[in-house]
Amino acid sequence: ANNGRPLAMWSCASDKFGTKVLAAGVNEVIFLGRAQRPVYLLIHRDDTEGLTLSLEDASDLLGKTTHEKILQLADRHPDSHVAALGPTGEHWQQNFYAAIACSAVNQLHSRDCKPRFAGRGGMGSIMGSKNLIAIVAQAPDVHRGKLPPALLEANKEISRGPGSRNYRDPDKGNGNGGTWRNVAGLHPIGALPEMNFRPQGNDKPVPLYRKSLESNSHYFIKDESCFKCGISCHKNIYAAEEENGRRKPGKFFTKFDYEPLDLLTINLGIYDQQQALEIVELVDQLGFDSISLGVTLGYIMEYNQRHPQQPIVDGLSFGDFHGACRVIQRTAAGQLPEVGRGVKRLSEQRGETAYAMHCKGLELPAYLPETNPGYPFAIAGGHMSMRTFLLLVFDGKTDMDYWVDAITNPNRGVYYMRDDILGLCKFAGAPDKVIEPVFKEIYGVEITREDLVHATQRTYLRGLLLERQQGTTVDDYVLPARVYERNPNVQLPHFITPEFWHELRQRVLQAFEAQIETYGLREAT
Numbered sequence: 001a002n003n004g005r006p007l008a009m010w011s012c013a014s015d016k017f018g019t020k021v022l023a024a025g026v027n028e029v030i031f032l033g034r035a036q037r038p039v040y041l042l043i044h045r046d047d048t049e050g051l052t053l054s055l056e057d058a059s060d061l062l063g064k065t066t067h068e069k070i071l072q073l074a075d076r077h078p079d080s081h082v083a084a085l086g087p088t089g090e091h092w093q094q095n096f097y098a099a100i101a102c103s104a105v106n107q108l109h110s111r112d113c114k115p116r117f118a119g120r121g122g123m124g125s126i127m128g129s130k131n132l133i134a135i136v137a138q139a140p141d142v143h144r145g146k147l148p149p150a151l152l153e154a155n156k157e158i159s160r161g162p163g164s165r166n167y168r169d170p171d172k173g174n175g176n177g178g179t180w181r182n183v184a185g186l187h188p189i190g191a192l193p194e195m196n197f198r199p200q201g202n203d204k205p206v207p208l209y210r211k212s213l214e215s216n217s218h219y220f221i222k223d224e225s226c227f228k229c230g231i232s233c234h235k236n237i238y239a240a241e242e243e244n245g246r247r248k249p250g251k252f253f254t255k256f257d258y259e260p261l262d263l264l265t266i267n268l269g270i271y272d273q274q275q276a277l278e279i280v281e282l283v284d285q286l287g288f289d290s291i292s293l294g295v296t297l298g299y300i301m302e303y304n305q306r307h308p309q310q311p312i313v314d315g316l317s318f319g320d321f322h323g324a325c326r327v328i329q330r331t332a333a334g335q336l337p338e339v340g341r342g343v344k345r346l347s348e349q350r351g352e353t354a355y356a357m358h359c360k361g362l363e364l365p366a367y368l369p370e371t372n373p374g375y376p377f378a379i380a381g382g383h384m385s386m387r388t389f390l391l392l393v394f395d396g397k398t399d400m401d402y403w404v405d406a407i408t409n410p411n412r413g414v415y416y417m418r419d420d421i422l423g424l425c426k427f428a429g430a431p432d433k434v435i436e437p438v439f440k441e442i443y444g445v446e447i448t449r450e451d452l453v454h455a456t457q458r459t460y461l462r463g464l465l466l467e468r469q470q471g472t473t474v475d476d477y478v479l480p481a482r483v484y485e486r487n488p489n490v491q492l493p494h495f496i497t498p499e500f501w502h503e504l505r506q507r508v509l510q511a512f513e514a515q516i517e518t519y520g521l522r523e524a525t
């Protein structure tokens with residue numbers, strides 16, 4: 001918040017780490033205070049000793065990448081899964097947006113760097129502040145036998161239904177190709193963040209379209225998945241090899257997802273395919289939130305473009321791949337706190353906040369803020385907890401009533417948080433009608449869509465109350481001031497004026513206030 005206090009935040013990672021924690025019989029671990037030396041938590045369950053929790057010496061893990069730590073601990077503790085920091089989280093005092101990398105089944109089998117990340121909001125920095133370098137969950141898998149019919153039905157819908165279509169490949173129920181498709185979808189309409197969220201109106205991003213890499217004979221793109229997921233949204237890129245006249249995947253490079261890809265390459269003026277693969281992988285290995293890092297680097301590059309005589313951070317400039325990699329490595333090592341503490345602090349320190357792309361201190365995902373006035377009202381990240389980020393592209397609406405409703409109607413923007421409450425991947429796109437019978441069969445609880453809507457809305461409103469409790473004022477709910485300037489390269493209506501914004505904010509906050517009263521919620525004491 002503007003007063004420097006942290007706001008409510010959560011962050012999730014997919015694959016099997018959570019399943020292993022649960023298999024050990026643990027629902028929740030609360031860490032208080034700070035260990036005196038670097039440690040990792042070992043959650044261990046076996047048939048003779050039952051459940052034990054111990055803090056183990058982690059000094060031999062320090063300085064290693066996320067992937068190295070995960071493999072080392074998984075080798076040391078067979079049949080385990082691991083959550084680990086990279087060097088970034090070890091230097092938590094200088095880095096406020098470190099991520100937590102969670103091992104994936106595919107990663108442990110292939111020994112390729114394919115972890116899943118709890119990336120947003122600096123959870124890795126919090127973990128680092130406790131001198132907690134990793135968590136290992138070691139327990140035999142729980143075999144639950146035949147799945148109940150409602151769960152099988154839900155899995156079928158999730159794997160092949162329309163809700164997850166955008167994340168699947170064409171050979172999996174006519175999918176649309178994964179989040180990467182957004183580069184080719186948003187670039188032609190000038191809605192792709194380029195050079196610090198300023199679409200340039202040129203063809204430079206085209207080499208980073210999925211079809212461009214597909215047509216490059218050096219690469220082999222394979223869709224792979226988290227543990228037991230039929231959607232397979234990971235678009236993993238390998239060096240192409242030939243065997244008996246057939247192409248097959250060779251050395252693994254990295255995975256392309258829309259946000260890291262855009263924000264670490266196109267948003268920094270980097271368009272080379274191989275460089276894109278390297279920078280995305282570097283950031284995964286070092287354990288950053290790639291969104292926060294990409295946005296902060298984009299700000300620095302624009303600042304230096306505006307101030308060629310007095311540049312900051314090694315004079316980093318758009319398109320400087322090698323310079324960016326050096327800055328990333330030095331930041332991870334704790335040598336550049338002005339980068340590692342994020343774009344809000346840096347822009348305030350430089351006295352130029354208009355083009356710092358964040359809301360409430362959390363760097364924006366890769367959707368232009370001039371297309372999404374819902375950003376400031378998101379509780380845990382603009383593309384994770386408020387589904388208003390592509391509405392202008394899909395609906396094209398710019399009137400006040402539409403946007404007030406999009407943000408405050410419990411069935412719309414906020415309902416995106418339902419999946420966080422249920423523990424579902426947001427890409428599953430599971431309709432309520434398949435979730436309700438699963439609850440009945442597994443927990444014996446009857447829930448209706450209305451129950452889910454109310455539970456989600458109450459959760460959101462409690463988040464708002466937590467923000468208020470931390471001392472937010474109306475001035476915390478703002479967009480980067482550059483949204484008021486029309487970029488002629490953006491081929492979407494420009495509708496957020498200062499007058500529009502002030503009226504919208506007033507009406508949205510009033511609507512939420514009325515909901516808080518209706519539910520009888522209040523700040524915790």
Ligand code: SF4
Nearest residue numbers: 226229231233425427
């Ligand atoms: S859709 Fe979700 S659970 Fe499935 S592979 Fe993708 S991130 Fe993992």
